[in-house]
Amino acid sequence: MVEKTELQEKVLAYRILEARLSGLMEQRKTLIDKIAEIQLTQASIDEIKTGARMLVPLGAEAHIFGEVVDDSKIIVEVGAGIALEKTIQEGKELLGKRMEEMKNVLVQVENNIAEVSMNLEKLGPEIQELVKTLSR
Numbered sequence: 252m253v254e255k256t257e258l259q260e261k262v263l264a265y266r267i268l269e270a271r272l273s274g275l276m277e278q279r280k281t282l283i284d285k286i287a288e289i290q291l292t293q294a295s296i297d298e299i300k301t302g303a304r305m306l307v308p309l310g311a312e313a314h315i316f317g318e319v320v321d322d323s324k325i326i327v328e329v330g331a332g333i334a335l336e337k338t339i340q341e342g343k344e345l346l347g348k349r350m351e352e353m354k355n356v357l358v359q360v361e362n363n364i365a366e367v368s369m370n371l372e373k374l375g376p377e378i379q380e381l382v383k384t385l386s387r
Contacts, residue, residue, distance in 0.1 A: 258381040272367045282357045289350045
């Protein structure tokens with residue numbers, strides 16, 4: 252009876268680890284996408300010049316054509332729905348810091364993925380052994 256309880260506990264732990272791994276993988280993808288978006292934004296900032304025509308998002312996947320009237324300033328969201336006007340250099344620095352923070356979090360998430368994967372690899376054979384023992 253002890254083995255059956257132990258098997259149930261290990262199966263539950265395995266499922267919890269699988270769910271955690273799935274969440275970590277989603278978080279990893281989100282971070283990678285956000286880092287790529289910041290890199291693209293930084294590259295776009297360098298290409299924008301006064302007088303350039305561009306699409307300006309209105310929301311709900313709608314855009315309008317606009318023209319850059321001042322290529323020395325940029326509006327950057329700083330969190331909680333707040334956006335500030337910055338110089339191009341300040342904006343790029345802020346985006347760079349944000350990207351570095353995300354890269355650091357990405358490393359932590361990847362370390363967590365490795366740890367959870369290792370625990371799953373360890374737990375799998377233990378469950379199989381308990382199943383064999385209970386089948387006898």
